[in-house]
Amino acid sequence: MTKKLTNSDTNLVGMSRRRFLTGTAGLTILGGASHFPMPALAQGSPLKVGLMLPYSGTFAKLGKFVDDGFRLYVEQQGGKLGGREVSFVQVDDESKPEAATDNMNRLVGREKVDVVVGTVHSGVAMAMVKVARDTNTMLIIPNAGANEATGPMCAPHVFRTSFSNWQVCYPMGKVVADAGHKKVVTITWRYAAGTQMVDAFKEGFTKAGGTIAGELALPFPEVEFQALITQIATLKPDAVFAFFAGGGAVKFVKDYAAAGLNKSIPLYGAGFLTDGTIAAQGDAATGIKTTLHYADNIDNPANKAFQGAFKAKTGNDGDIYAVQGFDGAALLNVGLTAVKGDKAARETMVTAMRAAKLDSPRGPMSFSKANNPIQNIYLREVKNGRNELVSIAQANVEDPARGCKLTG
Amino acid sequence: MNGLTFAVQLLNGVQYGLVLFLVASGLTLVFGILGVINLAHGAFYMLGAYLAYWIAAMTGSFWAALLGSVGISFVLGLALENVFIKRMYGRDHLAQVLLSFGMILVIDEVRQILFGKDVHSVAPPAWLSGSIKLTDVLSYPVYRLALCGFCLAMAIAIFYVIQRTRIGMVIRAGAENREMTRSLGIPFDTVNRFVFAGGIALAALGGAVVAPVSTVFPGMGDSMLILSFVVVVLGGIGSVSGAAIGALLIGLTDTFGKVFFPQISSILIYVLMAGILLWRPNGILGKREV
Numbered sequence: 001m002t003k004k005l006t007n008s009d010t011n012l013v014g015m016s017r018r019r020f021l022t023g024t025a026g027l028t029i030l031g032g033a034s035h036f037p038m039p040a041l042a043q044g045s046p047l048k049v050g051l052m053l054p055y056s057g058t059f060a061k062l063g064k065f066v067d068d069g070f071r072l073y074v075e076q077q078g079g080k081l082g083g084r085e086v087s088f089v090q091v092d093d094e095s096k097p098e099a100a101t102d103n104m105n106r107l108v109g110r111e112k113v114d115v116v117v118g119t120v121h122s123g124v125a126m127a128m129v130k131v132a133r134d135t136n137t138m139l140i141i142p143n144a145g146a147n148e149a150t151g152p153m154c155a156p157h158v159f160r161t162s163f164s165n166w167q168v169c170y171p172m173g174k175v176v177a178d179a180g181h182k183k184v185v186t187i188t189w190r191y192a193a194g195t196q197m198v199d200a201f202k203e204g205f206t207k208a209g210g211t212i213a214g215e216l217a218l219p220f221p222e223v224e225f226q227a228l229i230t231q232i233a234t235l236k237p238d239a240v241f242a243f244f245a246g247g248g249a250v251k252f253v254k255d256y257a258a259a260g261l262n263k264s265i266p267l268y269g270a271g272f273l274t275d276g277t278i279a280a281q282g283d284a285a286t287g288i289k290t291t292l293h294y295a296d297n298i299d300n301p302a303n304k305a306f307q308g309a310f311k312a313k314t315g316n317d318g319d320i321y322a323v324q325g326f327d328g329a330a331l332l333n334v335g336l337t338a339v340k341g342d343k344a345a346r347e348t349m350v351t352a353m354r355a356a357k358l359d360s361p362r363g364p365m366s367f368s369k370a371n372n373p374i375q376n377i378y379l380r381e382v383k384n385g386r387n388e389l390v391s392i393a394q395a396n397v398e399d400p401a402r403g404c405k406l407t408g
Numbered sequence: 409m410n411g412l413t414f415a416v417q418l419l420n421g422v423q424y425g426l427v428l429f430l431v432a433s434g435l436t437l438v439f440g441i442l443g444v445i446n447l448a449h450g451a452f453y454m455l456g457a458y459l460a461y462w463i464a465a466m467t468g469s470f471w472a473a474l475l476g477s478v479g480i481s482f483v484l485g486l487a488l489e490n491v492f493i494k495r496m497y498g499r500d501h502l503a504q505v506l507l508s509f510g511m512i513l514v515i516d517e518v519r520q521i522l523f524g525k526d527v528h529s530v531a532p533p534a535w536l537s538g539s540i541k542l543t544d545v546l547s548y549p550v551y552r553l554a555l556c557g558f559c560l561a562m563a564i565a566i567f568y569v570i571q572r573t574r575i576g577m578v579i580r581a582g583a584e585n586r587e588m589t590r591s592l593g594i595p596f597d598t599v600n601r602f603v604f605a606g607g608i609a610l611a612a613l614g615g616a617v618v619a620p621v622s623t624v625f626p627g628m629g630d631s632m633l634i635l636s637f638v639v640v641v642l643g644g645i646g647s648v649s650g651a652a653i654g655a656l657l658i659g660l661t662d663t664f665g666k667v668f669f670p671q672i673s674s675i676l677i678y679v680l681m682a683g684i685l686l687w688r689p690n691g692i693l694g695k696r697e698v
Binding site: 231281 | 423545546631666670
């Protein structure tokens with residue numbers, strides 16, 4: 001553990017000691033020459049960003065993309081945010097909630113980072129939120145969708161640049177109802193994220209006049225779907241709403257198609273059903289409609305520029321995780337720019353970040369009072385092995401932030 | 409629930425049970441005959457699936473993938489027995505657990521290096537990729553039916569080898585009394601090696617034949633390992649017929665549990681196991697302590 005940290009101590013992006021010294025010396029001279037007061041910059045310590053992400057385990061690929069997206073933005077600003085140099089400390093959270101508090105405390109206590117960015121897994125993220133609240137540390141969540149993070153556990157200095165589980169699924173209710181489906185069966189894993197996503201869909205769907213004909217669930221992360229798929233065929237709903245991710249998503253979509261259900265009962269889902277899994281799902285995924293805050297072919301300049309730059313940096317096509325990391329850095333940049341790089345002026349920084357309006361690759365994005373993104377939720381359909389944009393399912397969706405004291 | 413749906417669910421349960429049997433049979437052989445607890449059984453199941461994916465991607469042939477995956481695993485099993493496992497006979501179970509747990513970590517890491525972390529799928533052979541229409545909405549994939557038949561054939565083959573052939577006789581004798589078998593001049597060490605490799609090959613075969621209906625993903629061996637142990641303990645350690653009964657019981661309990669008692673489906677198979685162990689502490693067909 002200690003070794004991991006020692007390694008990462010030296011992991012300062014574009015920051016050899018010499019370059020750092022010349023940089024600050026230059027700034028001091030500049031400051032002196034122009035008689036322009038730049039107290040914070042003259043102090044010169046870089047902004048220390050703690051990246052607490054899954055660098056190994058099931059979510060390693062997601063963590064890598066968040067990390068790449070964040071660093072891409074910082075590199076585009078010349079290694080600085082708001083004029084201040086940035087250094088990184090990496091901690092592998094391994095998606096293990098039991099180690100989350102220790103890892104977070106190490107970043108905050110020993111490494112004394114100025115801001116923590118993390119993470120993918122909701123259980124880990126909730127432990128991080130708790131430490132961030134206790135120690136008054138700034139936290140930017142680049143993926144985890146647990147409603148609580150910007151609900152009962154919300155705080156002015158805890159931001160999220162991804163989504164809430166509610167936000168992604170609620171708009172789907174109206175989409176499914178508008179498509180003329182009256183009776184829908186839901187299916188998911190019986191765990192926090194699955195329940196929150198299905199509940200949000202139910203809320204949207206029943207509000208639009210639909211009825212839930214059955215709620216199927218199986219223990220996380222079981223993948224033996226056959227019995228439940230037979231049950232769907234028995235219930236004969238007009239449509240099915242599903243939330244699964246990763247290997248489970250691939251298997252469910254394939255089993256659904258193999259049972260012939262895809263021909264008669266349309267499948268809808270949260271975007272994660274077909275995101276990052278589409279290659280393995282192949283033809284079985286064709287025609288599935290999902291909602292998410294991103295689509296592969298969003299046609300705006302920010303997305304094109306982002307995709308080009310990300311491909312050039314990493315050789316991979318940018319995905320939603322990369323976008324969320326990228327926007328995390330963009331949000332931090334807004335805060336630091338407002339205080340001209342003076343990271344000590346935390347209050348001003350937080351106020352600026354809460355009011356931030358980002359031109360994200362996903363489209364326009366601002367923040368709710370609970371610091372969750374207000375963003376478009378897109379309806380996508382799987383065509384030609386891609387999650388192609390169909391329409392905006394609902395524009396500027398704001399999470400209701402139930403239980404958050406900041407919204408009052 | 410009408411008759412047809414019931415029949416389909418029954419088929420689902422039997423099919424799941426047969427797959428469980430195929431994987432668990434290797435575990436019960438290694439456990440019962442060699443007395444070795446092999447925690448890495450699930451990891452070999454995963455490895456079999458990944459090898460099948462890899463070979464299928466290279467050659468485009470499902471059968472080549474099946475044979476290649478089993479062949480490679482068998483050879484790997486021979487080598488592992490020769491280097492590691494043979495030192496474990498007669499040692500206490502803690503040492504075996506530590507060794508096989510280490511093997512899980514190594515296999516996982518090797519899988520990571522060779523195949524990465526992505527989820528993959530394997531296409532079944534074209535003539536098995538269709539499906540049979542059961543009702544206006546539901547079809548049953550032909551491959552799943554073929555899977556049933558294949559697992560059934562494998563089960564019969566395993567019974568035949570163990571009960572009716574000379575090598576099976578040696579295996580049974582060795583399981584009964586190791587020292588006596590050896591002193592009768594039977595090359596028991598070689599038999600051991602082949603039993604272990606056979607167990608590994610069965611795990612890999614399970615992973616490979618399931619690959620087209622399951623998908624190939626990193627954690628796939630973990631749940632299979634636990635279920636295999638439940639099957640082995642339920643059926644009676646070392647008893648192949650016991651494993652068959654146990655696997656079918658679990659397949660049916662799981663399937664009908666999900667249909668009738670969805671809220672508690674996840675604990676039903678463990679409740680079943682606890683109940684049966686209270687009734688027969690050595691499993692359904694386990695040997696009584698003398």
